[in-house]
Amino acid sequence: MPHAGRPVLNPDAPTPHGASPPEPRPKHFIEQIIDEHIASGPSGGRWGVWPTSEGPARAGKPRVHTRFPPEPNGYLHIGHAKSICLNHGLARDYAGKFNMRFDDTNPAKEEQEYVDSIIRDVLWLGADFQGEFGGGLFYASDYFAKMYDFAEELIRKGKAYVCELSADEVSKRRGTPSVPATSPYRDRPVEESLRLFAEMKAGKHNNGSMTLRAKIDLASPNFNLRDPVMYRILHESHQHTGTTWCIYPMYDWAHGIEDSLEGITHSVCTLEFENHRPLYDWFIHAINEGREPANRIHHPQQIEFAKLRFTYVVLSKRNLLRMVEERTVHGWDDPRMPTIAAYRRRGYHPQAIRNFMEEVGVTRIESWIDLTRLENAARDYWNKHAPRTMCVLRPLRVTIDNWPRNADGTPTVEMLDFVSNPEDPAAGTRKIPFSGELFIEREDFMEVPPKKFFRLSPGTEVRLRWAYFIKCVSVEKDASGNVTAVHCTYDPATRGGDAPPGPNGEPPRKVKATLHWISAAHALTGEVRLFDRLFKAEEPGAAGADGAKRDFMEDLNPQSLEVIADAKLDPHLRDAAQVRTITRSIVEHGVTHTIPIPQPDVFQFERLGYFAIDRDSTRDKPVFNRTVTLKDTWAKDAAKG
RNA sequence: UGGGGUAUGGUGUAACGGUAGCACGAGUGACUCUGACUCACUUAGUCUAGGUUCAAAUCCUAGUACCCCAACCA
Numbered sequence: 001m002p003h004a005g006r007p008v009l010n011p012d013a014p015t016p017h018g019a020s021p022p023e024p025r026p027k028h029f030i031e032q033i034i035d036e037h038i039a040s041g042p043s044g045g046r047w048g049v050w051p052t053s054e055g056p057a058r059a060g061k062p063r064v065h066t067r068f069p070p071e072p073n074g075y076l077h078i079g080h081a082k083s084i085c086l087n088h089g090l091a092r093d094y095a096g097k098f099n100m101r102f103d104d105t106n107p108a109k110e111e112q113e114y115v116d117s118i119i120r121d122v123l124w125l126g127a128d129f130q131g132e133f134g135g136g137l138f139y140a141s142d143y144f145a146k147m148y149d150f151a152e153e154l155i156r157k158g159k160a161y162v163c164e165l166s167a168d169e170v171s172k173r174r175g176t177p178s179v180p181a182t183s184p185y186r187d188r189p190v191e192e193s194l195r196l197f198a199e200m201k202a203g204k205h206n207n208g209s210m211t212l213r214a215k216i217d218l219a220s221p222n223f224n225l226r227d228p229v230m231y232r233i234l235h236e237s238h239q240h241t242g243t244t245w246c247i248y249p250m251y252d253w254a255h256g257i258e259d260s261l262e263g264i265t266h267s268v269c270t271l272e273f274e275n276h277r278p279l280y281d282w283f284i285h286a287i288n289e290g291r292e293p294a295n296r297i298h299h300p301q302q303i304e305f306a307k308l309r310f311t312y313v314v315l316s317k318r319n320l321l322r323m324v325e326e327r328t329v330h331g332w333d334d335p336r337m338p339t340i341a342a343y344r345r346r347g348y349h350p351q352a353i354r355n356f357m358e359e360v361g362v363t364r365i366e367s368w369i370d371l372t373r374l375e376n377a378a379r380d381y382w383n384k385h386a387p388r389t390m391c392v393l394r395p396l397r398v399t400i401d402n403w404p405r406n407a408d409g410t411p412t413v414e415m416l417d418f419v420s421n422p423e424d425p426a427a428g429t430r431k432i433p434f435s436g437e438l439f440i441e442r443e444d445f446m447e448v449p450p451k452k453f454f455r456l457s458p459g460t461e462v463r464l465r466w467a468y469f470i471k472c473v474s475v476e477k478d479a480s481g482n483v484t485a486v487h488c489t490y491d492p493a494t495r496g497g498d499a500p501p502g503p504n505g506e507p508p509r510k511v512k513a514t515l516h517w518i519s520a521a522h523a524l525t526g527e528v529r530l531f532d533r534l535f536k537a538e539e540p541g542a543a544g545a546d547g548a549k550r551d552f553m554e555d556l557n558p559q560s561l562e563v564i565a566d567a568k569l570d571p572h573l574r575d576a577a578q579v580r581t582i583t584r585s586i587v588e589h590g591v592t593h594t595i596p597i598p599q600p601d602v603f604q605f606e607r608l609g610y611f612a613i614d615r616d617s618t619r620d621k622p623v624f625n626r627t628v629t630l631k632d633t634w635a636k637d638a639a640k641g
Numbered sequence: 642u643g644g645g646g647u648a649u650g651g652u653g654u655a656a657c658g659g660u661a662g663c664a665c666g667a668g669u670g671a672c673u674c675u676g677a678c679u680c681a682c683u684u685a686g687u688c689u690a691g692g693u694u695c696a697a698a699u700c701c702u703a704g705u706a707c708c709c710c711a712a713c714c715a
Binding site for chain 1: 644645646647648652653654655656657663664665666673675676677707708710711712713715
C-alpha cells in the first residue's frame with residue numbers, strides 16, 4: 001500500500017511557487033520506519049506510548065525519542081545541521097522528544113570551547129533540546145560509572161576480557177578476511193580479568209598497556225566484531241569529569257548504552273556506522289543476556305542515513321581543524337568556512353538552512369549537492385525578509401550639471417523616499433539624501449557600450465533608484481584615458497523615479513536601466529568582504545586523472561576573499577546595522593545559563609546581493625560580509641559574450 | 642581479495658508490480674523603478690545484460706560503477 005504523505009507541519013518550509021494547495025511532502029524512509037513501528041501493534045507498537053507523567057501533550061502518543069550526539073572535538077558544520085534538523089524534526093513531527101548529548105568519551109580531543117559552541121549552534125538552528133520537544137541535555141561522561149558496571153557484568157558472563165596486546169600487536173594480529181585474528185589473553189580466567197580491569201580503573205597501569213575487549217568472533221568477516229576494544233587507558237583530564245577516570249569507553253561500547261539509558265527509540269546516524277550496527281546490537285544483547293525481563297535495558301534501533309556532501313567543500317572536522325590551526329582561514333567562524341558559526345556570521349538565517357535541509361531530503365543514497373542549492377535557500381529567505389538599501393562597491397563619481405546649487409556653490413540636498421522592501425509593503429519607506437554629486441557603480445558605466453548593455457553610457461538616460469532620470473553628457477579622463485568621472489543632467493520632472501505622462505496623455509517615457517547610487521557628501525565609507533568558494537576543485541584532495549592523491553590544501557582557491565576597503569554605503573546603515581544578540585537559556589544541574597548568540601542584521605544592497613554586518617565593525621567604519629549575490633543574468637550573458 | 646551498502650534528467654528526490662512525478666538548474670518569452678523577484682512555456686532520466694509477469698524503476702539472475710570497514714577516533 002502506498003504511504004500517504006503528511007502535511008508539512010512547518011509553515012516556513014518551502015512550497016512550490018504558485019501551487020495553490022501546499023503539496024504534502026512524501027515521507028522519507030525514516031518516517032516510514034517510524035510509521036511501521038507505530039502500526040506494528042496496539043499501544044504505539046514497538047516502542048509503546050508516552051506515560052501520563054509526560055503531560056497532556058505527549059501522554060498516550062507513540063514514543064519517538066531521538067538525539068543529536070556530537071563529540072565536542074570541533075565546531076559543528078553544515079553536515080551536522082542535517083542531523084540536527086532530522087532528529088529534532090522527527091521529535092517535533094511526532095510530538096516526541098529530542099536530546100542533546102555530548103559523546104565525550106575521548107578527552108584527548110575534546111574541549112569546553114567546543115561544548116559551548118555546539119550548544120550555541122544547536123540552539124541557533126532552532127533545535128531547542130529543553131523546549132517543547134526537548135528531552136534534555138546529556139553527557140556520555142555522566143554514564144561512565146554505569147558503563148563500568150555493565151563492563152564488569154560482561155566480564156563475569158565471560159563476554160569480555162583484559163588484553164595486554166599493544167596497539168601495534170593487535171594490528172599485526174588483526175588477520176585478513178580469510179585469516180582470523182588472535183589474542184593470547186582471550187581465555188584469561190574471569191577473576192583475573194576482573195582484577196586487572198579494576199586495576200586499570202584504579203590507575204595502576206600505563207596508557208596503552210592493556211585494554212578491555214569484547215569476546216565476540218575473531219574470524220568475523222566484519223572486522224568490527226573481531227573482539228573490539230571496549231576500554232582503553234588514558235591518563236588525561238576530561239573537560240567534564242576531570243581526573244575521576246583514567247579509562248575511557250570506546251564509541252561502540254558507549255554509544256548504545258547512552259541511547260539505551262536515555263530511552264532513545266530511533267538512533268539515527270550516518271551510513272559509515274552501518275558496519276557497527278551488529279556490534280551496537282551485540283552489546284545490548286550481551287548486557288541483557290541472563291537478566292530477568294524486568295531488569296533488561298532498553299534496546300533502541302540504529303538507523304543510518306547518507307550524510308550531506310557538497311561539491312567544492314571540505315567537511316571533515318580533521319581538515320577544518322587543520323585550516324584553523326594553519327591559519328588558512330581566520331578561525332572556525334571565518335565566513336568562508338562551512339561551519340554553522342561561519343554561516344551565521346556570514347548572514348545565513350537558520351530558517352534558510354532548515355528549508356534547505358527539507359529540500360535535499362533524507363535517503364541512503366550518497367550524493368553530492370551543489371553548494372548553489374544552499375545559496376538559493378539564503379536568497380529565497382532574504383528576498384522576503386531583508387530590508388533593501390544601497391551600497392556602491394567600486395565608486396565612479398557622477399556630477400549632475402544642472403542640479404541646483406547653494407550660494408556657496410555646494411549642491412543642494414533633497415530627501416527622497418526609499419522603499420524598504422518591495423516584497424513587504426508593510427516595511428514602508430524611509431528617507432535617503434540625494435544631491436548633485438553622487439557615486440554610481442563603476443561597472444554601470446561604459447563609454448563604448450557593447451550590445452545589450454543598457455546601463456549608463458554617453459547619451460543614454462537611466463534611472464537612479466527612487467530618485468531621478470539622468471542622462472550622461474560628458475566624461476572626464478585621466479592622462480592614460482581612464483574614465484575618472486562622468487557628467488550628467490537630470491530631469492526634475494522624474495522626481496521619485498517615474499516620468500510623468502505626456503501633455504496629451506501619451507504614456508510616460510521609459511528607461512531600460514535602474515542604477516543604485518549614493519550621495520557623495522553623505523556616503524558612509526566602509527569595508528565590504530566578498531567571498532568566493534574556498535576550494536577550486538569539486539572534490540578537494542581527490543585523486544586527479546593521474547590517480548595520485550593530492551593534499552586538499554593544494555586545491556585552495558587563492559581568490560576566496562576579496563576585501564573592498566572603501567565602499568560607499570547608505571548613511572542610515574551607521575545606526576541601522578548591528579550585530580544583535582539573541583539569547584537562549586539552558587538549565588544544567590539546576591542552574592540556568594544564558595547563552596548569547598550573535599545575530600548580524602542582513603540587508604539587500606540592491607543589485608549586489610545580501611550583506612551581513614560583521615562583528616569587526618565600528619560605528620564609523622562598518623564591515624559587511626556578502627552572504628550571497630543576487631542572481632545576475634547580465635553577468636552571465638556578458639561572460640558568454 | 643572478504644564483508645556491508647548505493648545506483649532514476651545536469652543536480653537533489655518521488656514511485657512500495659499498474660500513467661516515470663516534483664523541486665533546483667539550464668533555455669525561451671512576459672512582466673518589472675533591483676538585468677532581482679514573479680509568471681508562462683521548453684528541456685532532459687530508470688547503470689548494463691538476461692529472465693519472471695498481461696504489466697518491471699520496482700521482483701529474480703549475472704555483471705558494471707561508486708561508497709564504507711582491518712584506530713586503544715567518533
